[in-house]
Amino acid sequence: MIFKDAQHAWNPSQQEIRAWAYSSEKIPEQDWELAVNSNDNIPMICELIEDEKCKHLSFFLSSLYVFTGDIVKTGKKEAVMNLVVLLERVKKTAKSLRLIDWIERSEHLINNPTEYEYKYWGLGSKYVY
Secondary structure (H helix, E strand, O other): OOOOOHHHHHOOOHHHHHHHHOOOOOOOOOOOHHHHOOOOOHHHHHHHHHOOOOOOHHHHHHHHHHHHHHHHHHOOHHHHHHHHHHHHHHHOOOOOHHHHHHHHHHHHHHHOHHHOOHHHHOOOOOOOO
């Protein structure tokens, strides 16, 4: 087991997230995307998405769409501006088409928030699954 205890799965460390990324273990908790998403974790999640050895690429890509969707949907200016800065940072090193698509779609949604649709920006994003 990767996590110290079941409760810890809702507050995972980056080390635990990385360990799970390369494991064959199932998702620790339903809606776990919500537990891994934070400004601090997004650069690491982007690295995992760029690594073909990661066994949970779809999960992590979906978590990025949820992250963007939640921020844009709330409309909080500070959170949106932090997302813009984060996207600019990630854009500098993005190599895979799937990550570049997320960045471009996120930038589009930020500029057109009324186009938010849960089926694309919520859990189980149609951009991924």
